[in-house]
Amino acid sequence: MAVGARSGHDGPEERPEQPSASSAAGPSGSGGEPSPGTGHAEGPPVGAAADGGTGDDGPKKPRSFWKELPLLIGIALLLALLIKTFLVQAFSIPSDSMMNTLQRGDRVLVDKLTPWFGSEPERGEVVVFHDPGGWLEGEPTPEPNILQEFLSFIGLMPSSEEKDLIKRVIAVGGDTVECKKGGKVVLNGKPLDETAYIAPGSTPCDDEPFGPIKVPQDRIWVMGDNRQNSLDSRYHQELPGNGTVATERVVGRAVVVAWPLDRWSTLPVPDTFDQPGLSAAAAAAVGPGALGLAGALPIVLWRRKRRTAG
Structure with missing residues (x-):
């Protein structure tokens, strides 16, 4: 909001008094010395108005709130759009497929910033993704009202035109995953204890x-x-990918x-995905290295023995 402007000085500029031509002649115009205090400036001092005023209009009045309001709203909408595009966006949970971690009607905040820096999804994370193609085929698209379209535009609700899903990442590129009836999900040969996040029962x-x-x-x-209520990767193996x-x-x-407030909570990666040896890349690196060391050790010992004997 504009702040009232202030004059660069507190009053008319002070300057030495200069005698006028008439006063130089003295009080009687005889050319005598002017009496002390009888001289005066020929014109108004610098900064003074001709009518004797100071030349200042005084502090400017602040702009009306109603004149500022459209600007404030415009800035808020721009910031919301930037945040939605590059930082964080809110999504509504439309189904029960992620219970009890997420319930129908919850609002979650999705971090959109880290992918801009090359971050890839990791095991155990809950992610939102666009329909890969065919996953939501036949699902009705609700007709949004004006309020929903506005909230979608500023990032408080997802767009009804975008078909998005939310699931937990179980495996990433290079992993081998399987699950047999009556057993656990096995990731790179390690069974996962999923009791911390899968729905009871x-x-x-x-x-x-x-x-x-x-x-x-x-x-x-x-x-x-x-x-038992999630059409996830298991049910789309006939599709590309x-x-x-x-x-x-x-x-x-x-x-x-983030909403409702009584369900506010973070969504950390469960500890089961931190168990040692779970990474396929680490296992692949350790395996050949260990085998190579085991094979090289006898050769090294044999060469040392020959040198000692020689």
Whole structure:
């Protein structure tokens, strides 16, 4: 808001008095010395108005709030649009496929910033992604009202025209994942303890066993936490990608349940994905290295023995 402008000086500029031509002649015009205090300036001092005023209009009045309001709204909308595009966006949970981690009607905040810096989805993260193609085929698209369109524009609600899904990343490019009926999800040979996040009463995959599946690079394998009510990667293996999702289709990672307030919580990666040896890349690097060391050791010992004997 504009602040009232202030004059560069507090009053008329002070300057030495100069005697006028008439006063130079003295009081009687005889050319005598002027009496002290009788001289005066020929014109108004610098900064003074001709009518004797100071030349200042005084502090400017602040602009009316109603004149400022459109500017404030415009700035707020611009910031909201930038935040939605590059930083964070809110999404509404439309189904029960992620219970009890997420419930129908929850609002989650999705981090869209880190993918701009090359960050890839990681195992255990809850991510929002665009329909890879055919996953939501036949699903009705609701007709939004004006309020919903506005909230979508500023990022408080997702666009009704975009068909997005939210699931948990179970495997990333290079991983091998499988699950047999009655068993656990096995990732790179390590069974996962999923009791911390799958819905109570759910089984890991009894409704749709799968694998083993090798996940291609730059793709992810996703599953819902409510396994018996989630049409996830298991149910789309006949589509291109064999049920996997391209990382370029990922909007971002869901980090916070923001609404309703009584369900506010963060969405961290479960500890089961931190167990040692889970990474396929690490296993591949350690395996050949260990085998190479085991094979080289006898040769080194044999060469040392020959040198000692010689």
